[in-house]
Amino acid sequence: MGKKRKPRYWISALVFTALWPITCVGFELDPVGALIAAGVYVLAGIGVSSIISKRRAKKEAAAAAEAAKAEAERREAEAKAKEAKSPYSPEVQAIIREGRLAMKEMGRLYSSIQNPDVRSRINELMSVSDKIVRDAIDDPSDVPQIRKFLDYYLPTTIKLLNTYDRMSAQEVSGENISGSMERIEDMLDTAIEAYKKQLDALFANQAADIQMDIEIMNGMLAREGLGGKSYLDINSFMKQYEKQQQYAKQNNINTNIEKGSTSNG
Numbered sequence: 001m002g003k004k005r006k007p008r009y010w011i012s013a014l015v016f017t018a019l020w021p022i023t024c025v026g027f028e029l030d031p032v033g034a035l036i037a038a039g040v041y042v043l044a045g046i047g048v049s050s051i052i053s054k055r056r057a058k059k060e061a062a063a064a065a066e067a068a069k070a071e072a073e074r075r076e077a078e079a080k081a082k083e084a085k086s087p088y089s090p091e092v093q094a095i096i097r098e099g100r101l102a103m104k105e106m107g108r109l110y111s112s113i114q115n116p117d118v119r120s121r122i123n124e125l126m127s128v129s130d131k132i133v134r135d136a137i138d139d140p141s142d143v144p145q146i147r148k149f150l151d152y153y154l155p156t157t158i159k160l161l162n163t164y165d166r167m168s169a170q171e172v173s174g175e176n177i178s179g180s181m182e183r184i185e186d187m188l189d190t191a192i193e194a195y196k197k198q199l200d201a202l203f204a205n206q207a208a209d210i211q212m213d214i215e216i217m218n219g220m221l222a223r224e225g226l227g228g229k230s231y232l233d234i235n236s237f238m239k240q241y242e243k244q245q246q247y248a249k250q251n252n253i254n255t256n257i258e259k260g261s262t263s264n265g
Contacts (some may be wrong), residue, residue: 091143092136098150099133102158109161113168121188122161128195129154135202142202149198157191160184 088096103126110122136146164184167177 088137089140091147092140095133095136095143095146095150099129102150102154103130103133105158106161109158109165112165113161115168115185118164118185118188121185121192124192125157125188125195128192128199132195132199132202135199139202145198145202153191153194153198157188160187 106122106126106129110119110126113119113122132146132149135142161184164181167181170177
């Protein structure tokens with residue numbers, strides 16, 4: 001946006017200069033009449049210049065609005081093109097986009113709020129939140145759970161932090177302000193635990209898959225005579241494997257010796 005143009009009052013001076021002498025001579029005005037005519041022409045000139053300036057400002061505003069609209073359309077087109085090339089689904093892309101905006105706002109609050117304890121909690125909330133958002137990339141099936149987190153839990157936390165920020169900026173200790181700030185501080189501890197539980201819950205499916213893989217592995221080991229426990233002990237498995245490899249190698253060495261003795265005889 002450029003600087004606002006001032007009305008061009010020189011138009012009034014031009015009109016006055018051109019018409020006032022003609023009017024004075026043509027109508028044979030006395031000094032008082034000439035002064036009145038001068039005032040009329042000055043006001044008329046100012047009015048004309050004001051109209052011209054308003055029209056120009058209107059055109060400039062329309063041009064600026066059109067340029068802003070074109071820029072918005074260009075950015076939207078670039079965003080759509082970028083999303084079209086993204087390997088992630090639209091749902092995952094939306095999670096990433098909203099997560100970035102939330103992290104940006106929490107970062108601003110971290111910088112604005114001066115209480116070190118609250119800043120420490122914000123930092124922890126940001127860390128867990130970022131892991132929750134990133135899980136959408138690793139496991140898109142978790143998107144519905146993450147969507148609920150982004151639609152309610154995270155925005156509510158940010159809203160309360162904004163309230164805390166405004167209250168702390170007042171630099172006034174009062175019952176309402178102090179009490180509300182303390183309740184928000186307590187809420188942050190609860191939010192941290194809730195966020196951690198939310199992150200842990202996202203791995204429930206993976207935990208089930210891991211348990212299934214372990215059970216399958218145990219079954220295979222039992223069939224091969226390598227089992228003996230109800231769970232997979234990888235250390236015991238590797239020790240038993242090394243013993244078998246050593247035993248096979250030892251037999252191979254003894255076989256070679258026997259073959260060598262036969263040939264010499």
